[in-house]
Amino acid sequence: xxxxxxxxxxxxxxxxxxxxxxxxxxxxxxxxxxxxxxxxxxxxxxxxxxxxxxxxxxxxxxxxxxxxxxxxxxxxxxxxxxxxxxxxxxxxxxxxxxxxxxxxxxxxxxxxxxxxxxxxxxxxxxxxxxxxxxxxxxxxxxxxxxxxxxxxxxxxxxxxxxxxxxxxxxxxxxxxxxxxxxxxxxxxxxxxxxxxxxxxxxxxxxxxxxxxxxxxxxxxxxxxxxxxxxxxxxxxxxxxxxxxxxxxxxxxxxxxxxxxxxxxxxxxxxxxxxxxxxxxxxxxxxxxx
Amino acid sequence: xxxxxxxxxxxxxxxxxxxxxxxxxxxxxxxxxxxxxxxxxxxxxxxxxxxxxxxxxxxxxxxxxxxxxxxxxxxxxxxxxxxxxxxxxxxxxxxxxxxxxxxxxxxxxxxxxxxxxxxxxxxxxxxxxxxxxxxxxxxxxxxxxxxxxxxxxxxxxxxxxxxxxxxxxxxxxxxxxxxxxxxxxxxxxxxxxxxxxxxxxxxxxxxxxxxxxxxxxxxxxxxxxxxxxxxxxxxxxxxxxxxxxxxxxxxxxxxxxxxxxxxxxxxxxxxxxxxxxxxxxxxxxxxxxxxxxxxxxxx
Amino acid sequence: xxxxxxxxxxxxxxxxxxxxxxxxxxxxxxxxxxxxxxxxxxxxxxxxxxxxxxxxxxxxxxxxxxxxxxxxxxxxxxxxxxxxxxxxxxxxxxxxxxxxxxxxxxxxxxxxxxxxxxxxxxxxxxxxxxxxxxxxxxxxxxxxxxxxxxxxxxxxxxxxxxxxxxxxxxxxxxxxxxxxxxxxxxxxxxxxxxxxxxxxxxxxxxxxxxxxxxxxxxxxxxxxxxxxxxxxxxxxxxxxxxxxx
Numbered sequence: 001x002x003x004x005x006x007x008x009x010x011x012x013x014x015x016x017x018x019x020x021x022x023x024x025x026x027x028x029x030x031x032x033x034x035x036x037x038x039x040x041x042x043x044x045x046x047x048x049x050x051x052x053x054x055x056x057x058x059x060x061x062x063x064x065x066x067x068x069x070x071x072x073x074x075x076x077x078x079x080x081x082x083x084x085x086x087x088x089x090x091x092x093x094x095x096x097x098x099x100x101x102x103x104x105x106x107x108x109x110x111x112x113x114x115x116x117x118x119x120x121x122x123x124x125x126x127x128x129x130x131x132x133x134x135x136x137x138x139x140x141x142x143x144x145x146x147x148x149x150x151x152x153x154x155x156x157x158x159x160x161x162x163x164x165x166x167x168x169x170x171x172x173x174x175x176x177x178x179x180x181x182x183x184x185x186x187x188x189x190x191x192x193x194x195x196x197x198x199x200x201x202x203x204x205x206x207x208x209x210x211x212x213x214x215x216x217x218x219x220x221x222x223x224x225x226x227x228x229x230x231x232x233x234x235x236x237x238x239x240x241x242x243x244x245x246x247x248x249x250x251x252x253x254x255x256x257x258x259x260x261x262x263x264x265x266x267x268x269x270x271x272x273x274x275x276x277x278x279x280x281x282x283x284x285x286x287x288x289x
Numbered sequence: 290x291x292x293x294x295x296x297x298x299x300x301x302x303x304x305x306x307x308x309x310x311x312x313x314x315x316x317x318x319x320x321x322x323x324x325x326x327x328x329x330x331x332x333x334x335x336x337x338x339x340x341x342x343x344x345x346x347x348x349x350x351x352x353x354x355x356x357x358x359x360x361x362x363x364x365x366x367x368x369x370x371x372x373x374x375x376x377x378x379x380x381x382x383x384x385x386x387x388x389x390x391x392x393x394x395x396x397x398x399x400x401x402x403x404x405x406x407x408x409x410x411x412x413x414x415x416x417x418x419x420x421x422x423x424x425x426x427x428x429x430x431x432x433x434x435x436x437x438x439x440x441x442x443x444x445x446x447x448x449x450x451x452x453x454x455x456x457x458x459x460x461x462x463x464x465x466x467x468x469x470x471x472x473x474x475x476x477x478x479x480x481x482x483x484x485x486x487x488x489x490x491x492x493x494x495x496x497x498x499x500x501x502x503x504x505x506x507x508x509x510x511x512x513x514x515x516x517x518x519x520x521x522x523x524x525x526x527x528x529x530x531x532x533x534x535x536x537x538x539x540x541x542x543x544x545x546x547x548x549x550x551x552x553x554x555x556x557x558x559x560x561x562x563x564x565x566x567x568x569x570x571x572x573x574x575x576x577x578x579x580x581x582x583x584x585x586x587x588x
Numbered sequence: 589x590x591x592x593x594x595x596x597x598x599x600x601x602x603x604x605x606x607x608x609x610x611x612x613x614x615x616x617x618x619x620x621x622x623x624x625x626x627x628x629x630x631x632x633x634x635x636x637x638x639x640x641x642x643x644x645x646x647x648x649x650x651x652x653x654x655x656x657x658x659x660x661x662x663x664x665x666x667x668x669x670x671x672x673x674x675x676x677x678x679x680x681x682x683x684x685x686x687x688x689x690x691x692x693x694x695x696x697x698x699x700x701x702x703x704x705x706x707x708x709x710x711x712x713x714x715x716x717x718x719x720x721x722x723x724x725x726x727x728x729x730x731x732x733x734x735x736x737x738x739x740x741x742x743x744x745x746x747x748x749x750x751x752x753x754x755x756x757x758x759x760x761x762x763x764x765x766x767x768x769x770x771x772x773x774x775x776x777x778x779x780x781x782x783x784x785x786x787x788x789x790x791x792x793x794x795x796x797x798x799x800x801x802x803x804x805x806x807x808x809x810x811x812x813x814x815x816x817x818x819x820x821x822x823x824x825x826x827x828x829x830x831x832x833x
Contacts, residue, residue, distance in 0.1 A: 013514055014545045039672055134513050135538035160690060164682050167719075168668045174640060174661055175685045175738070222718065224673050246510035253510050 009247045018136040019243055022144050022200060023257065027209045027235025029148035030193045032155055032228045034214030036186065040166055042097060043215065045083075046207030049194045052082040052105035054112025057129050062119060068139075071129050072199045079191035082108050087187045091180060130202045133243075133253050140200040147196040151189050158182040163224065201254065208258035209235050216265040219272025234264050312439050315361040317372040318345040319559040320418050321391060323569045325365055327453050328431045332442045336361065338378075341559045341567075348374055355382040362438050364388045365431065369397060371415035389434040395423040398486045416556065418569065419488035419576075421461035428453050460570055464492055467577050471584050477525035478580065479516070479548065484556035494580065497523050513542060520546035527551045527583030551583040593618040593742060593773040594639060595651035600830075601631065601638050602646050606823040607830075608634040610797045611648070616775065621768045623788035623804065624777045629821045630794045632777040633664055636744045639775070658686070660740035662731055664747050664777075670719040676730055677702060677715040683734035705733035708763055710756055725751040732760060743767060745776040749783070761787055781808060795819035 010016045037045055056078025057071040064070035086101040093100075116125060131140060155162075161182035164172040172179040197206025213234035214227070221227040242257030271278050311334040316322035322337030329335065336357040339345040358364060359382040366375040368390035379388055398414040417423045432450045436443050468476065477495045478485075489496045499519035520528055520542075528542065529551035543550045554576050555566040566572035592615035601609040609631035616622060624632045637643045639650060640661035680702045681694055688694065694702075706712055709729040714722075722730065728751060735743060745764075749757050765787065767774060778784055784791055784804055791804040795816040800807040 009510070009514065013517065015513055015517070015541050016510060019510070039669075132507070132535055132538055134508065134510060135535055135541045137537060137540060137544075140537075157690070160682070163672075163674070164685070166669060167672045167674060167679070167682075170642065170661070170663060170667050171683075171734075172685075173642070174659060178690065222673055223675075227673065243510055247514060248511065250509045250511035252507035254507070256509075 005248065006244065009244065015134055015136070016243060016247065018141060019133045019253065020239060022136045022141055023133055023205065023209065023239040023243075024236045025144050025148050026193070026197055026201065026206070027213065027239060028232050029144075029151045030197065030206075030210035031213060031217075031231035031235055033151065033186075033190050033193050034210040035217065035224070035227045035231055036162065036166065037190065038211065038214045038218065040097070042101075043211055044098070045101060045190060046194055046210055048101055048105040049079055049083070049191060050198065050203045050207065051112075052108040053078045053195055053198070054109055054125070055115055056081075056112075057125050058112050058115040058119075061125055062115070066128060068129070068199070071125070072143075072195065075129065075195045075198070076191065078108060078112075079195050080188055083187040083191045084184055087184050091183070130198050131200045133201045133205055133257070136200060143196050144200050147192050151193060154185060154189055158185050162186055204258055205254045208261060209239070212258065212261040212265055213238065216261070216268040216272075219268040219274055219276050222274055234261065238264060312363070312435065312442075313361050314363040314365060314435075315358050316365045317367060317375050318557075319343070320557075320569050320572070321365050321367060323559060324391070324418075324424070324427055325431055325435075327568070328428055328446060328449050329435055330445065330449050332439060332445055333435065338375075339558070341561045341564070343558055345372055345557060348372070350374055350378045350381075354378055358382040358384050358386075361386050363434050365391055365434070367415060367418075368392045369413050369415035369417065387434070387437075389430065391427050391430050392417050392423075393430055394426045395420075398490060400483070400486075414483070414486045416484040417487050419485055419556075419573065420491040421457050421464065421573065422491060423487060424569065425454055425457050428457070456570060460573060464573070464577055467581050468492055468494065468584075471581070472586070474524075475526045475584050475586065477523055478527050478529060478551070478583070479520050479523065479525045480529040480551075480554070485554070488576075494584075497525060508538065513538070516542055517546045520548045527580075529554055529579075529583070549583050552579040554579055591618065591653055592616060593620070593652070593657070595653075597648050597651055599638070599648035599650065600646045601634050601643060603634075606827070607631075607646070607796065609638075609794070610830075612794075612798055613648075614792075614798065614801050616773060617790075618773055619768070619771045620790050621764070621774045621788055622776070622790040622792055623784035624775060624792045624794060625779070625781065625784055625808075626794040626799070626816055627819055627821070629796075630816070630819065631796050632794055633746050635794065636661065636746050636775065636777060637663075639742075640744055657741035658738070659742045659744065660735045660738040661744045662735050662746060662748055664750070668719070668727075668731075670722075670727070672719065674719055675716050676706070676711070676719065676722070679719065679730060680705060680734055680737055683737045686738065701737060702733075705736040708736060708759070709733045710759060723751075725753070725756075728752060729756065729760075732763075736763065741772055743772055743774045745774070747777050747779065749778070749780070757783075784808065 010020060037043055053075035056074035056076065058074070060067065060070035060072070060074030082101070082104045086097065086104045089095055089104075090097040090100040161172060161176065161178040165179045165183050169179060193210060194206055197210070200206075213231040216234050217227040217230035220230045238257050238261035242260045243253060245251055245260065246253040246256045268276065270276055273279065310332070312329065312332055313334050313336070314325060314329070315336050315338065316325045318339040319337055319341045322335050325333060326335050338350070338354050338357070339348050355378060358378050361384065364375065364379060364384065364386050366372050366388060369392050375388065379386075392415070395417050397417070400412055400414045418427065428450055432446050435446050473493075476493055477497060479497050479499060483496070483498055485494075485496045488494065497519070499515050516528070516530070525548055527550075528546070528548045530539070539550045542548070555572045559568065559572055560566040565575045594616040596612050596614050596616070599609060599612045600607050612635065624635065626632055634643065638645060640659055642661075681688075681698070684694070684698055684701070687698065706714060709732050711726065711729055711733065714726070714730075719727070728748065732748060735745070748760065752760070761783070764774060764776070776788070778788075785808060788804055790802065791807040792801045793799040793807050793812055793816055796819055799816045800809075800812045
């Protein structure tokens with residue numbers, strides 16, 4: 001009975017298996033990125049990026065028509081340009097990162113809309129570019145897998161300067177020049193995960209799986225590693241439960257997965273072991289010293 | 290010489306008057322509008338309320354429509370519950386012109402049950418125009434109405450009807466020939482669209498709709514699972530679900546169910562004149578082509 | 589006479605057109621222990637920032653000699669994000685950057701060094717404390733320990749004793765004295781004259797411009813201190829452009 005409800009759908013249908021694997025791998029890859037974005041107060045980057053990639057996708061479309069490959073590549077280039085320019089400006093001027101990014105993504109979006117309307121067509125490009133978790137073909141799975149590999153390898157390399165740069169950039173500047181490259185590499189990884197996620201799974205799922213689990217993890221873990229692990233787990237659980245709900249109740253899959261993640265987030269606020277509201281209300285024992 | 294000039298001037302004077310003899314008529318939607326034009330030719334001026342690529346179901350009439358209706362000598366509606374708003378339009382415009390229900394005389398089909406596009410047809414399936422034989426009935430009804438309103442054009446209308454009938458018979462034969470090459474066990478289509486009952490009845494194609502599937506907006510995992518399961522169970526070789534906008538989603542369904550994805554089928558409206566379904570006959574031809582492509586045995 | 593550690597060549601520093609440090613010229617001797625004193629807004633922190641490389645001079649330059657030596661900088665208000673989930677031990681481990689670099693692990697020796705540093709600043713047992721659970725004074729001492737671990741030739745301390753109790757000040761001064769004995773060049777911004785008189789052989793009395801610079805006893809005279817107090821803190825809106833080359 002339990003088997004029929006919890007396991008059978010994945011045995012019977014290939015598209016369910018692909019959805020589970022694809023979204024879980026993205027959750028794994030995006031979790032550390034999401035944790036860092038949250039800690040650095042850049043939680044809204046994902047949404048900004050969804051708009052910022054438009055001129056790139058538009059150029060790809062103008063050059064190669066409705067080719068997914070061209071538009072994805074264009075989107076990546078636009079995303080990298082916006083993220084890196086924003087990061088650079090934030091480093092060398094007095095602007096903080098959020099302001100810098102806001103300025104660039106707005107310009108990018110406007111450029112994209114202009115490009116499209118100049119061409120005369122009102123095709124909803126982004127609608128074409130953004131994928132769906134139930135429609136993962138081999139290409140999309142390879143894309144997700146590649147993104148995850150690049151992300152985890154790169155993170156392993158830049159984790160130390162990234163942490164230092166997040167905590168005490170002045171100190172890092174005084175001992176090493178790795179701060180700026182590490183930061184820019186991190187931004188590039190964020191773009192990679194986002195654009196890859198958009199193409200394979202759509203914006204809601206890509207941004208949602210990156211940020212919601214990381215934000216919820218704040219209430220469970222005290223260390224960086226702990227946060228990343230919890231965020232990954234929450235992402236995978238949300239994927240699994242969301243897909244099952246979509247299967248049994250006929251709800252749209254992407255939004256359901258994110259809603260489950262949202263419920264987990266709300267639960268975390270209440271019962272989380274690290275700053276959860278319930279814990280704060282209960283009478284606490286204290287030690288003698 | 291003077292007699293020549295008098296005759297000339299009289300003829301000149303009369304021709305614009307003769308040209309103004311065109312019968313003003315209104316057709317409820319594009320397919321009907323085309324049929325009326327085919328039979329009426331130069332003697333009618335057709336105003337179509339719901340144009341190409343537009344949805345006639347649950348149409349909300351606009352003030353401009355009432356004007357056209359008021360000026361018309363004949364009102365053509367499909368009937369069978371398809372365009373009930375025509376009655377309201379007639380009332381509100383105060384028109385005393387006869388309302389011709391063009392589908393009178395065909396053998397109606399019971400509705401396949403599933404509501405689509407958020408509305409219900411009721412018990413009877415109104416999409417009778419997909420059957421070339423029923424179309425002959427439609428054309429004859431139109432001819433009768435036109436002759437009643439414009440007796441002087443009887444010969445003209447009869448000739449045009451005869452032409453059109455010939456074309457329809459040829460079309461009918463064409464369709465039968467096209468599907469003859471397809472083995473009987475492959476004559477199954479899965480589609481969420483319940484508009485092809487008459488076509489199916491006339492030409493031996495079974496149109497199957499997966500139960501409880503909504504493909505209007507984002508499909509859920511349940512929808513996709515049901516479609517795939519249904520295709521597997523019925524062993525249908527092709528699936529036409531154009532309401533799922535994402536081509537990658539369709540590709541996934543095709544891969545997993547083994548069915549071929551079909552192209553666009555025109556069900557309730559014509560395309561614009563320069564499109565693949567500019568007239569009713571062209572529309573049916575395009576549909577046959579797509580169905581054939583999808584059902585042909587794997588090469 | 590060994591080459592000076594830092595040559596200040598007519599340095600002017602500022603954040604806008606109004607100078608924070610105006611035409612500072614002089615040498616900081618190698619291995620010296622110098623206190624920097626002056627009224628609020630005198631430019632003391634700005635000077636350390638500039639030597640540390642955080643601020644570029646508007647005019648003039650710093651000359652560090654043939655090879656720029658390693659510098660450890662303890663800033664006043666650390667721009668440290670304390671909400672980041674790191675422990676004291678991890679922060680200090682990152683302080684050993686010069687040794688470990690991008691990938692290097694911590695050796696047993698490194699761990700002992702971290703323990704010793706914590707001990708020296710009186711924070712034994714704080715290894716696993718999260719940064720956001722420390723008081724201001726404790727955070728200061730952690731950063732002090734980090735400076736220790738950096739093992740640098742030049743040490744810049746910006747008000748290292750703010751928010752620290754007297755007993756610990758004595759301990760930390762002991763550390764500074766030891767660094768001095770090891771031949772490091774030390775500059776410390778202080779507010780406590782008595783401390784300067786007691787422990788620092790050299791003093792720079794700064795009030796935007798050099799009031800006096802040299803042996804502490806000669807610098808901290810009544811006349812000099814009065815002159816320093818006369819410095820006007822606010823920017824002069826009518827100041828003309830400085831024509832001095």
